[in-house]
Amino acid sequence: MLGRWLEKLVAHGRVLSLILLGLMGALVLADILLPPDYVRFPWDGIGGFAAILGFAGCVFFIAVAKGLGTLLLYQNEDYYGEQHEHEPPPAERGRHD
Amino acid sequence: MNHRQPSGDAMIEWLHPALVLLLGAGLLPLLPSAVRKAWLVLVPLAGLGVIFSLSPGEFGRIEFLGMPLVTGRVDELSLVFAYVFGIILVIGMTFALHLKDTVQHVAALAYAGSALGAVLAGDLVTLYVFWELMVITSVWLIWRRGTDVSYLSGMRYLVIHALGGVLLLAGVIVYYQTTGSIAFDQIERSSVAFHLILVAFLINAAVPPLHAWLSDAYPEATITGAVFMSALTTKTAVYVLMRGYAGVEVLMWMGAIMTWYGVIYAVLANDIRRILAYHIISQVGYMVCAVGMGTTLALNGAAAHAFTHILYKALLFMGAGAVIYMTGKSKLSELGGLYRTMPWTFLLFMIGAVSISGFPLFSGFVSKTIIIEAAAVDGRGLVYLMLLTAGAGTFLSIGLKLAWFTFLDHDAGLRPREAPPHMLIAMGLAAAFCFLIGIVPGPLYALLPAPIDYDAWTLAHVLKELQLLLFTGLAFFLLLRFVGGKPKIALDVDWLYRGGGRRLTAAIRDRVQATNRSAREQFMAALVLWMARVKKRHGRDGKLARTWPTGSMAFWVAVLLASLLVFGIRQH
Numbered sequence: 001m002l003g004r005w006l007e008k009l010v011a012h013g014r015v016l017s018l019i020l021l022g023l024m025g026a027l028v029l030a031d032i033l034l035p036p037d038y039v040r041f042p043w044d045g046i047g048g049f050a051a052i053l054g055f056a057g058c059v060f061f062i063a064v065a066k067g068l069g070t071l072l073l074y075q076n077e078d079y080y081g082e083q084h085e086h087e088p089p090p091a092e093r094g095r096h097d
Numbered sequence: 098m099n100h101r102q103p104s105g106d107a108m109i110e111w112l113h114p115a116l117v118l119l120l121g122a123g124l125l126p127l128l129p130s131a132v133r134k135a136w137l138v139l140v141p142l143a144g145l146g147v148i149f150s151l152s153p154g155e156f157g158r159i160e161f162l163g164m165p166l167v168t169g170r171v172d173e174l175s176l177v178f179a180y181v182f183g184i185i186l187v188i189g190m191t192f193a194l195h196l197k198d199t200v201q202h203v204a205a206l207a208y209a210g211s212a213l214g215a216v217l218a219g220d221l222v223t224l225y226v227f228w229e230l231m232v233i234t235s236v237w238l239i240w241r242r243g244t245d246v247s248y249l250s251g252m253r254y255l256v257i258h259a260l261g262g263v264l265l266l267a268g269v270i271v272y273y274q275t276t277g278s279i280a281f282d283q284i285e286r287s288s289v290a291f292h293l294i295l296v297a298f299l300i301n302a303a304v305p306p307l308h309a310w311l312s313d314a315y316p317e318a319t320i321t322g323a324v325f326m327s328a329l330t331t332k333t334a335v336y337v338l339m340r341g342y343a344g345v346e347v348l349m350w351m352g353a354i355m356t357w358y359g360v361i362y363a364v365l366a367n368d369i370r371r372i373l374a375y376h377i378i379s380q381v382g383y384m385v386c387a388v389g390m391g392t393t394l395a396l397n398g399a400a401a402h403a404f405t406h407i408l409y410k411a412l413l414f415m416g417a418g419a420v421i422y423m424t425g426k427s428k429l430s431e432l433g434g435l436y437r438t439m440p441w442t443f444l445l446f447m448i449g450a451v452s453i454s455g456f457p458l459f460s461g462f463v464s465k466t467i468i469i470e471a472a473a474v475d476g477r478g479l480v481y482l483m484l485l486t487a488g489a490g491t492f493l494s495i496g497l498k499l500a501w502f503t504f505l506d507h508d509a510g511l512r513p514r515e516a517p518p519h520m521l522i523a524m525g526l527a528a529a530f531c532f533l534i535g536i537v538p539g540p541l542y543a544l545l546p547a548p549i550d551y552d553a554w555t556l557a558h559v560l561k562e563l564q565l566l567l568f569t570g571l572a573f574f575l576l577l578r579f580v581g582g583k584p585k586i587a588l589d590v591d592w593l594y595r596g597g598g599r600r601l602t603a604a605i606r607d608r609v610q611a612t613n614r615s616a617r618e619q620f621m622a623a624l625v626l627w628m629a630r631v632k633k634r635h636g637r638d639g640k641l642a643r644t645w646p647t648g649s650m651a652f653w654v655a656v657l658l659a660s661l662l663v664f665g666i667r668q669h
Binding site for chain 1: 478
């Protein structure tokens with residue numbers, strides 16, 4: 001039953017995302033219009049600061065991670081030469097001579 | 098404080114919950130297999146009952162080699178952890194009910210018992226004993242996966258924690274030598290024991306660069322074992338840090354960096370439980386950071402966050418475990434579209450995902466924001482921003498990436514059945530806690546070590562958190578094609594001891610060999626050249642060795658005389 005409900009939601013994904021975008025706009029608007037509860041940091045008075053931080057933070061994390069991955073960290077899955085099943089290990093890797 | 102002597106009466110009044118669990122674990126293999134399942138429900142419930150009957154005080158005093166041990170220190174701080182350990186044991190055992198592997202059940206019960214023993218330990222020697230017991234029981238939860246990878250991973254886990262144990266033991270000995278006491282309270286900075294014990298604690302708290310055992314081993318553990326592991330080891334470490342190292346400022350920065358470290362590696366990870374493992378590091382970062390701040394509000398935040406974290410992280414590990422159990426696959430690049438056939442698992446997983454992300458209505462919102470608020474009250478702007486942004490990263494990896502590519506996105510063609518009822522019940526229990534704590538945080542706040550004057554449910558908090566998370570979602574969907582799981586692994590610090598160090602050594606060796614060889618060759622070539630030259634001059638037919646005709650001799654004599662004549666004339 002829950003499955004059918006979810007199917008319906010997914011089928012209306014476009015409408016849902018539009019509603020969500022509208023809600024997000026309303027949130028930012030509310031944040032701009034409402035006076036801040038407290039001003040402890042310079043950014044506390046800026047309306048929609050958290051929205052900017054969320055968006056920029058997400059882009060930042062993806063960019064940094066993918067940059068590091070591509071330049072340095074990504075390796076093939078058999079890099080360490082360990083098998084998930086009981087298989088004979090591949091010929092020893094990493095010997096250069 | 099209620100100091101009691103270990104008289105007969107006190108022994109009856111005081112029952113150590115760890116003892117209940119360890120006894121339960123010990124008896125399990127002796128029982129006929131028909132009643133084992135009931136035993137697996139009864140023992141955790143009995144343990145939980147004993148935990149809830151604990152009242153503050155110091156119990157279970159034993160004299161050992163002239164040292165007064167306190168096996169049961171029950172106070173506000175240890176109780177928070179004891180309660181949640183008890184709860185998660187019941188939930189985790191429910192999740193593991195299908196399992197016929199007695200070794201794993203014994204290991205899990207004994208592991209939870211040891212974690213309780215460590216949290217209730219009033220002195221460093223008792224702490225050390227349970228600390229080590231946790232390692233040797235939990236490693237079986239990795240090994241019983243039965244693959245070669247899990248065996249090797251478990252060995253690395255064991256070695257790293259053995260190292261941590263040795264450091265702790267050394268620290269305790271030095272501490273005893275310098276202070277004459279083994280009481281476990283705030284550790285004075287005066288001696289080297291401070292640093293030895295700190296490093297041991299930081300290993301278990303998975304603080305980078307000492308964290309790699311976690312992201313290495315947890316994804317290779319058994320499906321049910323990882324649930325216990327995600328709850329117990331790192332949170333015991335958070336507890337001991339709160340007890341011994343509150344207000345040590347370096348921890349604040351370490352914690353803030355941890356929150357980002359976990360997030361960045363989670364973006365790279367492809368294995369669903371590795372993503373979750375990196376987010377343990379990220380979430381424990383919040384707690385370590387709070388311990389470093391050391392204010393009352395921050396410490397309350399650390400305790401509250403540990404409590405909620407254990408519940409939602411176990412829920413997430415159960416969700417991921419159910420997916421692996423039903424599909425046999427654990428990589429994002431091989432999963433997709435599971436919401437059709439596993440809708441309940443999806444729904445319950447999402448409750449964990451929104452909880453860890455700190456969505457209003459769910460538990461992370463009422464605990465994580467305490468720590469962020471503590472940073473703000475302290476006027477620590479950079480830490481505040483780092484923690485807030487890490488929250489966006491958490492939602493990015495778990496609420497969006499993991500959920501999207503496992504349950505939604507394209508149809509990977511997998512048609513597993515829904516997870517079995519006992520798994521759904523266990524996940525449902527954890528999800529209920531996540532939701533209830535989120536909407537009614539009062540009872541959790543009442544458990545915290547100190548009275549707390551904090552209201553999560555203000556309009557400003559809700560607005561801030563919703564904006565942060567929803568706009569993270571926007572960025573995620575705009576960058577969707579970059580964030581999917583890649584069939585790759587991302588090297589981490591464990592590279593150093595997983596062949597990387599060997600490769601580095603081999604590379605240096607090869608370079609030295611090559612340099613040596615080329616130097617020898619150049620030298621030999623020079624030598625050969627020189628030999629040839631000598632041979633040319635002095636050899637059989639060399640200029641200086643051949644037989645000269647008389648004419649040439651007469652010529653040279655003439656030259657000699659001529660030169661004498663010239664120089665002779667000049668001299669006069």
